[in-house]
Amino acid sequence: MSSNSTPYYFVPGLSRHPVMASIGLLGFGSGMTGLVNGYSWGAPLTIASVVYVLFVLYKWFGDAISESNSGQNSINVDVSYRWSMSWFIFSEIMFFAAFFSALFYARSISMPWLGDIESKLLWPTFTAVWPNDGPAGLVEQFSTMGPWPIPTINTLLLLSSGVTVTWAHHAIRENNQKHAVWGLAATVFLGAIFLGFQVYEYIHAYRDLNLKLTSGVYGSTFFMLTGFHGFHVFLGALMLAVVLRRAIRGDFTADNHFAFEGASWYWHFVDVVWLGLYVVIYWM
Structure with missing residues (x-):
């Protein structure tokens, strides 16, 4: 078995996983488009695409894990993984x-311009x-979502999770597997x-505040920002569950634990984005 510090560069063979994942993401985008526009096929296609993409990722990461456990990943591959994860997180920063x-x-x-x-x-x-x-009165009256109690509770939850994932990182570096x-x-x-609190928050918004995705620019930006963040929390938790x-x-x-480090980097990124959302969306 090769050492992780061996100075060679393992080049994997041709893989079907990128094409399969692209097909699933295309289906997901199409399904979401149909869903927000009220087509009956939107929800089934979205759900099927998510399940399909998760299956592809399961097989894809399974192959990568097998390569790592068999000692094929040298220090050069480790550096490539780190740069790849860094650029991926940067792309997510640009997304938000x-x-x-x-x-x-x-x-x-826009708002001051409309009021001039x-x-x-x-x-x-x-x-x-x-x-x-x-200005045209076409949007139904709605109430805004305040910072208390759910958003504040969720902030405390994510800040606490940042502490626990850091605790786990220090434990791995000390070879303390139990901790x-x-x-x-x-x-x-x-x-x-x-995620459970966020689902409840959305139910409360639709049912009690009449705050919906169609509630003008406020509703669309509120649900797009918090919704995509919730999706990233789901992905981060899924990665950490695999880890x-x-x-x-x-x-x-x-x-040798980059898989954990990459997932923890992503989780800290999710924490920081939420702090920005908490201030801008709920307080300002």
Whole structure:
């Protein structure tokens, strides 16, 4: 078995996984398009695509894990993994930056413009305050989502999960497998509770506040930002659950545990994005 520090570069063979994943993501995008536009085939296609993509990722990462456990990943491959994960997280930062920018544009540029003197000629009763149901009165009245109690509780949950995943990381570096497993299990558990509260928050928004995806620019930005963040929490918890399973069976050592590090980087990114959302969406 080759050492992780062996100076060769393992090049895997041709793989069907990227093409299969692309097909699943295409189906997911098509399904979501149909879903938000009220087509009956939207929800089934979305659910089927998610299940299919998860199956592809299971097989794909299974192959990568087998390569790692068999000692084929040299230090060069480890460096490639680190750069790849770094660029992936950077792309996610740009993804959320686009939605934050859209919110900033709507609040700080479009809203004052709609309320200026020239616009008053078209909408004399319009008041340029945020949130807003629009100048034409086409959006149903809704109430905004405040920071208490669910968003604040979720903030505490994610901050706590950042502590537990860091505890697990230190435990792995010290070859303390027991504490690593406990820290990872606690992190996954906290992430699951976060998602449960977010589902309840959405039910409360639709049922009690009449706040929907169609509630003007406020509703669309609220659900797009918090919804995509919730999706990333789900992905992060899924990655950590896989890492937890590997930690239980003893795949990691103090010197070879990048799978855990990559997942923990992603989880910390999710934490930071939520702090931004918590301030901008719920307090401002």
